[in-house]
Amino acid sequence: MMKVKNVLIVEDDARIATILAKTINKREEYEVIGIASNVTEAIDVIDCFAPELVFLDISLDSSCGLDVIKYIRQEIKENTPTVVMLTAAKDVEVIQKSVASGVFDYILKPISFSRLNQTLQRFADYSNKLETRQAFEQEDVDLFFGLQHGEELRSGAGSDKSEKLSLPKGVDSLTLEKIINAFMHDPATAYTAEVMADSIGISRTTARRYLEYLLSVDRVKADIEYGTVGRPERRYIFI
Structure with missing residues (x-):
């Protein structure tokens, strides 16, 4: 049985944070253990609860989400959380910095539910591979980096094939x-x-x-x- 993954949402819009939490908690593989509205709160939750996955808005009130990533990279030596950027920022520099910081994924607002579920499924598959110590093949790596979703993933909208069929x-x-x-x-x-x-x-x-x-x-x-x-x-x- 797959271990439930603890999730932290760092989002200063309470409505979006609540919707995200409800959507994520509907999946049996995940449990949202905290919602933070700024960098300080996010660091406190990370230190106390060690979430496996962090959904992080880059444009927080009076702070920058990249500071959370900086803290994770410099201060967290074990059980480092995986980060998914979740933001309305679309300019090249912001995306470039996010990619350079090693985030798992980057989802633009307004959020597509099918796109969010693609990310959750990819992380669940990735985590399961690590937990069961299975060898990685190229197709696994391609899946984890979103290279098998074609135009749907590049556009940030639409459903994956299984969702379309259903x-x-x-x-x-x-x-x-x-x-x-x-x-x-x-x-x-x-x-x-x-x-x-x-x-x-x-x-x-x-x-x-x-x-x-x-x-x-x-x-x-x-x-x-x-x-x-x-x-x-x-x-x-x-x-």
Whole structure:
């Protein structure tokens, strides 16, 4: 049985941090053991709980996420955590510094759930290889460095092949990502099918189909609200 990996989220946007924690905790291989909003809090959690994986926002209020990486590289001699950058920063210099610092992955905001799950799966596979002391082949190394995801991984969006195959008829990954990203942009909002349709430019019927799909896989919950004329309407809330 695979050992559960402890995860630290370093993110100063409480809404994003909460969504990340809920998504990560849905996977049996992981447990979020802390959320830090700045470098000092992150270092305290790392020192006290030794997480195996750190999701790190590079642009924290009044501090830089790279300082966390610097501390890990200089001060942590054993059980060094693996770092995934999680940020809206897209300029070349920031990405170059992150790659040079040896991060495991770099995910841009707004976060794609399929992209996040790709990273979680790659790290789980990587950790399992290390724990079972299996020899690494080139295809393993390619997988761990994201070289088998093709255009989907390079674009930072879309689903992996297994996720695409599991989607029901009438639900495509691109439209699904647009709807999920709408929730991610404002997770506190309860969307009706009509509001979601207007938000991303699709028909109300299409929006309802995708929202019902997300309800069926426990990504959203639905409440019924009655309008002024008594007509019930479902409002979908991200969970």
